[in-house]
Amino acid sequence: MSQKEVFDGLQLFITDLAQQSDGHQIESRLLKSQGYGKLTAKYAEQAKKEREYVDQVTDRMIELGGDVKLEVKKVGFVSKNPIECIKSDLQLAKEVHAWLGGFIEEIRTDYTTFDILKKYYRYQEEEMYWSEAQLELIEKIGEKNWILLQI
Numbered sequence: 001m002s003q004k005e006v007f008d009g010l011q012l013f014i015t016d017l018a019q020q021s022d023g024h025q026i027e028s029r030l031l032k033s034q035g036y037g038k039l040t041a042k043y044a045e046q047a048k049k050e051r052e053y054v055d056q057v058t059d060r061m062i063e064l065g066g067d068v069k070l071e072v073k074k075v076g077f078v079s080k081n082p083i084e085c086i087k088s089d090l091q092l093a094k095e096v097h098a099w100l101g102g103f104i105e106e107i108r109t110d111y112t113t114f115d116i117l118k119k120y121y122r123y124q125e126e127e128m129y130w131s132e133a134q135l136e137l138i139e140k141i142g143e144k145n146w147i148l149l150q151i
Helices: 003-033 037-063 082-106 111-141 143-149
Strands: none
Touching: 003 037, 003 082, 003 111, 037 082, 037 111, 082 111, 082 143, 111 143
């Protein structure tokens, strides 16, 4: 993989994850306004962790001599509906997981970048499993009962 391709991949990661972090922060505020205390904390923590990974990858790109950009993305998804938030997160996590797995394989000889992205990959995987588990729980106990657990 060429250095330009690595920088392009890192920039894509930075841009997409920054927007995802912002989206989770907004959703945490929307969920808080509806009294979903547990989900508010979950989404706020998720936004914080994602921002930490954005910072790490940004720092790494700078170390490698890349030019980090503040790119504009299309309008992102946010919802007041907690179940729609989880469904959207799961779909996005699956897409990111697939792309990131391939990208990590391509940069595996850059051990520092590999390590940062591998840790994020594991984190993303945990979030994906959490979303799947929540949707399974909703299926088993029903939406109303699940929502009561989130207050």
